[in-house]
Amino acid sequence: MNSVPAAGNIILKMDTGLKLVIFDLDGTIVENSYDWPAIKRELGIQSGSILAYLDSLTEPERSVKYALLQRFEKEQTENSVLKEGVREFLDWLTEAGVKIALVTNNSLDNTGHLLKKFNLDFNLVLTRESGLHKPAGTPFLKVMEYFWVKADETAVVGDTNYDYLAAREAGIKRVFILKSKMTPAGLESAEIVDRFEQIKNKLAGNYSTQTDK
Numbered sequence: 533m534n535s536v537p538a539a540g541n542i543i544l545k546m547d548t549g550l551k552l553v554i555f556d557l558d559g560t561i562v563e564n565s566y567d568w569p570a571i572k573r574e575l576g577i578q579s580g581s582i583l584a585y586l587d588s589l590t591e592p593e594r595s596v597k598y599a600l601l602q603r604f605e606k607e608q609t610e611n612s613v614l615k616e617g618v619r620e621f622l623d624w625l626t627e628a629g630v631k632i633a634l635v636t637n638n639s640l641d642n643t644g645h646l647l648k649k650f651n652l653d654f655n656l657v658l659t660r661e662s663g664l665h666k667p668a669g670t671p672f673l674k675v676m677e678y679f680w681v682k683a684d685e686t687a688v689v690g691d692t693n694y695d696y697l698a699a700r701e702a703g704i705k706r707v708f709i710l711k712s713k714m715t716p717a718g719l720e721s722a723e724i725v726d727r728f729e730q731i732k733n734k735l736a737g738n739y740s741t742q743t744d745k
């Protein structure tokens with residue numbers, strides 16, 4: 533079992549068996565205000581995943597629409613702010629020996645920009661250039677395979693049903709969804725939370741009153 537000294541003499545014990553936490557980027561690590569329904573309308577998408585739709589197009593329509601998506605993403609990237617409690621939560625996991633991975637449908641360019649801007653470091657980063665996109669479970673399966681970690685040793689932190697669906701398809705049962713206006717109803721088995729601190733408390737086995745003298 534991993535344990536991390538918390539403030540004062542309280543030991544905050546980590547949930548046994550947790551080895552990997554996979555994070556989403558937009559709306560999870562950073563706060564932004566993507567209006568996905570409006571973006572889909574602009575791109576002419578009725579339903580389904582934007583990336584799957586764009587990849588189904590032939591040239592030159594594919595490049596034209598990708599460029600349009602990139603324009604929206606650039607704007608949101610520039611206006612992104614770090615979510616409260618992110619750094620502390622990531623540090624807590626790292627100190628407890630838990631691997632942290634970032635899986636995003638955003639581009640390597642935007643992701644790199646944000647990680648540098650906020651000075652964040654993940655053990656593994658998977659962007660859309662991998663060709664593995666949420667809501668499929670494949671990007672999560674790839675990350676678990678990389679770390680030799682099983683689904684029941686993994687947790688996912690995201691903000692939309694794409695994170696939830698990808699986790700479910702990958703067999704990951706511990707899913708935390710940070711509530712935002714993008715959070716849909718019907719995420720029955722996910723834990724809906726407001727803040728990172730709540731996830732930390734849920735992952736921590738218990739607060740013990742041991743002293744760390």
Ligand SMILES: [Mg+2]
Nearest residue numbers: 556558559691
């Ligand atoms: Mg998101």
